[in-house]
Amino acid sequence: MKNIRNFCIIAHIDHGKSTLADRLLDYTETISEREKKEQVLDDMDLERERGITIKSHAIQMIYKREAHNRNESFVLNLIDTPGHVDFSYEVSRSIAACEGALLIVDATQGIQAQTISNLYLAIDHDLEIIPVLNKMDLDNAMPEDVKDQIVDLIGCDREDIIEASGKTGYGVDKILDAIVERIPSPTGDPDAPLQALIFDSVFNSYRGIIAYFRIFNGRISKGDLVKFVATGKEYEADEIGVLKLGLQSKKTLAAGDVGYIISGIKTSKEVKVGDTVTHVKNPCSEAISGFEHVKPMVFAGIYPVDADDYEELRASMEKLQLNDASLTFEPESSAALGFGFRCGFLGLLHMEIIQERLDREFDMDVITTVPNVSYKAYTTKGVMTEVHNPSGLPDQNLLDHIEEPYIHAQIISKSDYVGPIMNLCIDRRGELKNQVYLTSDRVEITFELPLAEIVFDFYDKLKSISKGYASFDYHVVGYKPAKLVRLDILLNGERVDALSTLIHSANAYQFGRRMCEKLKELIPRQQFDVAIQAAIGAKIIARETVKAVRKDVTAKCYGGDITRKRKLLEKQKKGKKRMRQVGNVEVPQSAFLAVLKLD
Amino acid sequence: MAGLYVHIPFCRQKCHYCNFYSVASGKFRDETIDAIVNELEIRKDYLGGERLNTVYFGGGTPSLFAPGKIQEIILKADKLFGIVPGAEITLEANPEDIGSTWLDALKSTSVNRLSIGVQSFNNADLRYLGRIHTAEKAESAVRLALEKGFENLSVDLIFGIPASDDKIWESNILKVLQYNIRHLSAYALTVEPGTALRLFIRKGKYQPVDEDQAAGQFEMLMSRMKQAGYDHYEISNFCLPGHCSKHNTSYWTGDKYLGVGPAAHSYDGNSRQWNVANLKKYIEAVEKNEPLSEKETLTGTQKYNEYVMTALRTMWGIDLEKVKNEFGEDFYLHLIKEAKPFENNQHLLKKNQRILLLTDRGKLFADKISSALFWND
Numbered sequence: 015m016k017n018i019r020n021f022c023i024i025a026h027i028d029h030g031k032s033t034l035a036d037r038l039l040d041y042t043e044t045i046s047e048r049e050k051k052e053q054v055l056d057d058m059d060l061e062r063e064r065g066i067t068i069k070s071h072a073i074q075m076i077y078k079r080e081a082h083n084r085n086e087s088f089v090l091n092l093i094d095t096p097g098h099v100d101f102s103y104e105v106s107r108s109i110a111a112c113e114g115a116l117l118i119v120d121a122t123q124g125i126q127a128q129t130i131s132n133l134y135l136a137i138d139h140d141l142e143i144i145p146v147l148n149k150m151d152l153d154n155a156m157p158e159d160v161k162d163q164i165v166d167l168i169g170c171d172r173e174d175i176i177e178a179s180g181k182t183g184y185g186v187d188k189i190l191d192a193i194v195e196r197i198p199s200p201t202g203d204p205d206a207p208l209q210a211l212i213f214d215s216v217f218n219s220y221r222g223i224i225a226y227f228r229i230f231n232g233r234i235s236k237g238d239l240v241k242f243v244a245t246g247k248e249y250e251a252d253e254i255g256v257l258k259l260g261l262q263s264k265k266t267l268a269a270g271d272v273g274y275i276i277s278g279i280k281t282s283k284e285v286k287v288g289d290t291v292t293h294v295k296n297p298c299s300e301a302i303s304g305f306e307h308v309k310p311m312v313f314a315g316i317y318p319v320d321a322d323d324y325e326e327l328r329a330s331m332e333k334l335q336l337n338d339a340s341l342t343f344e345p346e347s348s349a350a351l352g353f354g355f356r357c358g359f360l361g362l363l364h365m366e367i368i369q370e371r372l373d374r375e376f377d378m379d380v381i382t383t384v385p386n387v388s389y390k391a392y393t394t395k396g397v398m399t400e401v402h403n404p405s406g407l408p409d410q411n412l413l414d415h416i417e418e419p420y421i422h423a424q425i426i427s428k429s430d431y432v433g434p435i436m437n438l439c440i441d442r443r444g445e446l447k448n449q450v451y452l453t454s455d456r457v458e459i460t461f462e463l464p465l466a467e468i469v470f471d472f473y474d475k476l477k478s479i480s481k482g483y484a485s486f487d488y489h490v491v492g493y494k495p496a497k498l499v500r501l502d503i504l505l506n507g508e509r510v511d512a513l514s515t516l517i518h519s520a521n522a523y524q525f526g527r528r529m530c531e532k533l534k535e536l537i538p539r540q541q542f543d544v545a546i547q548a549a550i551g552a553k554i555i556a557r558e559t560v561k562a563v564r565k566d567v568t569a570k571c572y573g574g575d576i577t578r579k580r581k582l583l584e585k586q587k588k589g590k591k592r593m594r595q596v597g598n599v600e601v602p603q604s605a606f607l608a609v610l611k612l613d
Numbered sequence: 614m615a616g617l618y619v620h621i622p623f624c625r626q627k628c629h630y631c632n633f634y635s636v637a638s639g640k641f642r643d644e645t646i647d648a649i650v651n652e653l654e655i656r657k658d659y660l661g662g663e664r665l666n667t668v669y670f671g672g673g674t675p676s677l678f679a680p681g682k683i684q685e686i687i688l689k690a691d692k693l694f695g696i697v698p699g700a701e702i703t704l705e706a707n708p709e710d711i712g713s714t715w716l717d718a719l720k721s722t723s724v725n726r727l728s729i730g731v732q733s734f735n736n737a738d739l740r741y742l743g744r745i746h747t748a749e750k751a752e753s754a755v756r757l758a759l760e761k762g763f764e765n766l767s768v769d770l771i772f773g774i775p776a777s778d779d780k781i782w783e784s785n786i787l788k789v790l791q792y793n794i795r796h797l798s799a800y801a802l803t804v805e806p807g808t809a810l811r812l813f814i815r816k817g818k819y820q821p822v823d824e825d826q827a828a829g830q831f832e833m834l835m836s837r838m839k840q841a842g843y844d845h846y847e848i849s850n851f852c853l854p855g856h857c858s859k860h861n862t863s864y865w866t867g868d869k870y871l872g873v874g875p876a877a878h879s880y881d882g883n884s885r886q887w888n889v890a891n892l893k894k895y896i897e898a899v900e901k902n903e904p905l906s907e908k909e910t911l912t913g914t915q916k917y918n919e920y921v922m923t924a925l926r927t928m929w930g931i932d933l934e935k936v937k938n939e940f941g942e943d944f945y946l947h948l949i950k951e952a953k954p955f956e957n958n959q960h961l962l963k964k965n966q967r968i969l970l971l972t973d974r975g976k977l978f979a980d981k982i983s984s985a986l987f988w989n990d
Contacts, residue, residue: 541959541978564828566981569801569849571769574618574864574878577885577909580919583984591989 015270016199017086020228022093022108022141024133025118026126026485030148033180034118034189035092041186042075042090045259072214072226072257072272077190088194091257091272093213093228095132100361102131102489103308107213107288109135110304111228111272114142114197116189117168121147121155121177125163125452126485127426133168142197143168144176146189151179163453200230200270208232208240209298210291215282217337223279226257226272227291230302233268234291240277243290243301249277282339308340310358311419311490312365312469313402315346315383315512316372317354319592319603323378324353330376331355334368341368346403350512350596351381351606356403358388362469381594381603383512387466390417390493404500404514410551416516417493419465422447425476427484429457434479442467443518464518465490501526503533504547504554508597512606523555530558536605539563544599615663616863617690619649620874621675622892625709629743629813630771632805634876634890635673641892645874646682648899650689652873655902657693659871659881664695667860668702670724676706680715684722696723701859703728703767708746708754716761726858727758728767728798734788735781738774741819742802743809755792767796767858772834773827774802775820782830786837795856799834800849801827828977835973848926848979865923884910914988917944922983930970931986944988951986 025031039045075090095108109115115136119125136143145164147157161175176192178185210227218224234240238251253276255263267273279285288305292298318327331343342358359365365385372378389401392414401407401416423444427435429451436446439461448460468488476484499522503513517525526548533546537560544560568579593600622635623642668690670683683704690696703726704719711729719727731751733739739748746754758766768789772782789797804811804822813819835845843851847865850858863870864880872879876890886906889895898905911919917940924931937945952969955962961975961982971979 564825565831565977567801567831567848567977567979568803569799569827569831570803571798571800571849574870574872574880575887576864576878576880576919576923577887580915580922583922583980584918584987584989586980586984587987587989590984 015202015204015268018089018091018200018270019114019193019197020091020093020112020200020270020272021114021116021144021193021197022095022112022136023116023118024095024129024136025116025148026120026123026129029118029120029123029126029129030180031118034116034146034148034178034186035094037180037183037186038090038092038190039073039075040183041190042077044073044075071216074256074258074272077194079191079194086194090190090193091228093272100359100364102135102487103306104214104287105132106135106139106304107211109139109141110288110302111211111213112136112139112141113200114144114193116193117143117145117164118148119145119160119164121149121157121160122152124156124160124456125167125426127424127458127487128485130167130426130458131424131487131489137168143170144189144192144196145170145174146176146178146185148178148180150177150184151182159453163456166452202229202231202269204231204233204268206231206269207296207298208234208238208292209302210234211302212242212285212287212289212291214287215285215337215339217282221276223282223285223336224261224274224276225279225285225291226274228272229267229269231269231298232293233266234273234275234293235266236263239294240275240291241294241297242285243292243297244286244305244307245284245289247284248294249279252276252278280336282335282337285339287339308360309388310340310342310360311388311465312359312361312385313388314357314359314365314385315348315351315354315403316343316357316369317348317351317381317383317512319379319381321352326376327355327372327378327380330372330378331357333376334371338368340364348383348512350510350594350601351383354381358402359385362473381606383606384515385469386516387419387464387469389419389496389498389516392416401516404516405511407500407516415495416498418496418498419490420492420494421463421465421468421488422491423461423463423468423486423488425459425461425484425486426452427457427459427480429455431480431484432457432459435459435476435484438472438475438479439463442472462491463488464494464496466516466518499550501529501555502549503529504545504549505537505596505599505601506545507547508599509549510596510601522550526550527556530556533605534558534560537599537601540600542598614666614863614868615660615694616667616669616860616868616870617665617694618860618870618872618874618877618879619668619670619675619686620872620877620888621645621670621673621678622875623677624672624674625677625707625745626743627809629741629809630802630805632808633673636892641896642678644896645892646678646686648896649686649874651899652905653686653689653693655899656871656873656879659879660694660869661881663869664697665690666697666700667863668696668700669860670704672705674707674710674730675704676710676715680718680722680724683719683724687723701726703858703860705730706754708751711754711757713757713761716757716763719763720761726765726767727763728769728796729754729758731755731768732771733774733777733781734785735777738771738777738781741774741776742771752788755788755794759792764795765856766794767798768794769798769800771800771802772830773822773824775823775826779826779830779833783833783837786834790837790841793853796850796852796858797838797843798850798858801831831977835976844928845976846928848976862927865927866929867920867923879906884908912990913940914990916940918987921948921986925969925971925983925986926979928970930965930968933964933967933969947988948986955982955985 023031071094073092077088077090093108095105176185176188209231210229212225212227214226216224241248253263255261256273290301318324335341340360343355346356347353391399391401391408393412394414444461444463450458497519498516499519501515501517503510530546530548542562546558547554548556624635624637626637702724704724705728707730734748736748770785814821838851846857869882875895877888879886886908888906952962963970963972
């Protein structure tokens with residue numbers, strides 16, 4: 015155990031985590047040239063393109079070195095962490111599986127909000143932090159400034175910061191030595207009852223779910239009868255092993271080891287990140303602390319563009335769920351959109367990822383409705399129901415009050431932009447909690463905000479008012495009562511269920527007006543006037559009219575060029591197929607996302 | 614039944630709205646005529662032995678050429694394909710070219726129908742459009758053509774000009790009626806990509822086109838022409854009974870036509886071709902006997918869609934029996950089903966025995982309706 019080091023990497027998107035991880039794998043000869051792809055840790059296409067690791071992975075390296083006049087060999091387990099706010103719980107479990115962390119900071123950019131929140135998580139778990147200044151090869155690197163930030167932040171010695179470049183390989187040897195020398199080896203009792211933490215799982219179409227774990231106490235052998243504490247399910251360990259570039263099976267793994275288990279599990283729902291694995295006979299006395307049921311916080315309807323594809327959409331969602339347990343869905347129907355699903359996501363990025371995966375991996379064309387957060391509605395009889403859909407709100411006269419989720423938002427920015435950022439947060443019903451200058455021109459602002467307020471375009475706004483400088487991170491802190499109303503949109507008097515939103519009453523008028531204006535732009539002129547109205551209950555609060563079109567005919571000389579005109583009309587036909595019918599009004603799909611594009 | 618279209622790609626200057634292929638330069642004029650004659654030779658089998666019922670010289674500005682040159686092409690076509698006796702032979706002409714001498718010369722050719730690009734009898738309109746003739750010239754050209762015996766006369770007019778108004782448009786219509794002109798092509802001003810008009814509008818130099826104004830003027834046009842006893846035989850075309858353009862009608866009824874000259878379109882009953890829209894490339898391709906056109910072979914669906922699109926625009930409408938027989942039961946049932954809402958709720962279509970027709974109101978929505986009747990593979 016004394017030659018094992020378990021560590022993770024904390025870095026902001028684009029700060030070069032994956033490239034540097036590749037250099038570590040190169041240096042330790044974990045991958046051959048042939049196996050080498052760029053950024054091997056990100057093996058989903060989508061991940062590679064976005065440059066973020068959506069799901070965490072793990073890989074074992076063997077690091078041999080000569081020190082104190084003798085050859086030493088170390089097992090280094092790198093546990094990769096997902097790099098986005100939506101996955102902060104998964105990050106916390108990966109961190110819990112480690113004793114140390116590389117803090118990678120881009121020498122040209124400095125510390126970002128997300129780095130900080132993950133760093134705090136790591137410090138909370140008593141991880142040894144090794145600060146690394148990456149991208150030192152770039153001309154615009156400002157190592158001294160960024161070192162100041164790091165020293166301020168973690169209170170390390172300036173000399174402890176390692177200068178490196180994932181691109182050139184500079185400093186990689188120093189990083190490996192620091193991992194060995196500074197990160198403590200795991201502790202734990204191999205002879206105690208088995209206690210292993212699940213920090214990730216992946217789905218393999220031949221082998222089912224492969225769960226990744228870190229053993230804290232005891233040992234596990236192939237064929238053992240094991241139990242997952244949180245789900246209470248029991249399995250036989252068909253195969254266990256360690257994670258190289260592929261799977262490498264082993265007979266036994268013991269305290270301190272990081273490995274995988276295959277036990278015939280078919281769906282990811284049975285494997286909860288943070289769960290504890292122990293033996294059926296002689297179980298551990300308590301589970302590893304920190305387990306949570308991850309609950310989706312953002313909900314939206316997903317509908318097939320072509321109504322005939324409903325069953326196919328269901329099949330695709332089921333397949334997605336096999337390797338993404340945090341996705342939830344249940345059937346839903348809408349008068350405007352037909353049959354679809356109400357889906358729950360961890361956050362907005364998660365929602366986008368699901369949409370993109372449906373498109374790329376399953377070739378599904380979908381319409382996603384206005385997202386909303388998960389509300390708690392209390393009836394006068396004191397019964398609480400979770401509301402995932404505006405139409406799911408109990409009847410007004412049965413309703414006592416509603417509570418909405420709040421987040422703790424951390425924003426780091428250049429101090430020049432503090433004013434506009436404050437205004438944005440206050441506009442979004444935020445309450446300032448803290449403001450700290452990290453350096454003379456970098457400030458960390460902490461706000462408490464309703465989650466619902468960041469669901470719409472908050473991040474884009476933040477980026478634009480800070481000229482791209484501000485970084486942002488959040489976690490949910492709890493529920494608070496809210497004065498919410500349901501805002502409906504009517505087209506020629508007919509309510510469009512897919513456009514209803516729950517909104518704070520103070521914002522309802524303005525929001526209703528902007529919705530009507532936006533829809534006026536998006537709904538094409540038809541052969542009759544189209545009235546667009548925003549309503550709260552029976553009260554109309556805003557109205558716009560799309561004037562009737564007077565003509566739709568090409569009255570020009572097109573001579574013998576029949577082809578061009580035919581193609582034009584064929585294209586129109588295709589476009590129309592994608593329109594939805596609300597009463598007698600044709601509504602383009604873009605209108606269903608109108609709310610996201612309000613400016 | 615077959616037609617020949619000859620594209621003369623030269624103009625004195627480009628009109629602001631025009632996106633037909635033409636050049637405002639005198640270069641290659643002779644070479645182009647030679648190439649057109651040679652192309653006729655090269656493609657002499659295109660029509661599969663069918664003789665020519667119609668010949669149409671369009672442009673560009675065919676009246677830029679001496680009538681003798683036009684006659685050369687006609688004679689060549691007659692030699693290669695055979696022109697049936699009484700065939701309709703049309704020449705497009707611009708008012709500025711139409712004088713006594715020119716008309717006398719034209720009289721001695723086989724051209725028997727004249728189509729004058731008047732566009733408007735109002736000087737402000739003409740300046741807006743970038744035309745080089747005046748309103749006075751336009752009217753005198755019409756008068757002179759009639760005097761010289763070109764009773765088989767058509768004029769082109771453009772409506773929906775933002776700087777203009779309904780009154781001016783009405784007076785344009787009245788001029789046509791006053792001279793008892795047999796045939797009128799009336800086009801709504803359309804802003805095409807790559808035109809000066811589009812640029813002017815984008816830069817704010819010209820007001821954008823107002824669809825409502827155009828719709829109103831189209832309605833005025835329909836009612837005035839109906840009163841005067843004209844047939845509205847195609848969306849943009851009106852004629853006194855018996856005087857529709859046979860050549861243009863053949864485009865809408867699926868007849869074969871050969872188009873020669875740069876950018877000209879051809880149809881052989883199964884595929885469509887369009888020649889390269891570049892004078893030099895065209896001349897070179899003909900010289901070297903290389904392919905000079907792009908080609909699209911039509912699928913069953915495409916043929917159906919084209920039939921629906923073109924037939925619906927005419928007063929002869931969509932022949933439901935023809936759809937059933939030529940395209941099959943599936944297309945027929947699709948058509949009946951898709952047409953229903955337009956007949957019942959909106960009164961844009963009417964069924965007349967076995968014919969599906971646009972109502973007058975429907976004529977304002979012909980594109981929307983035909984695309985709804987299309988078949989999507």
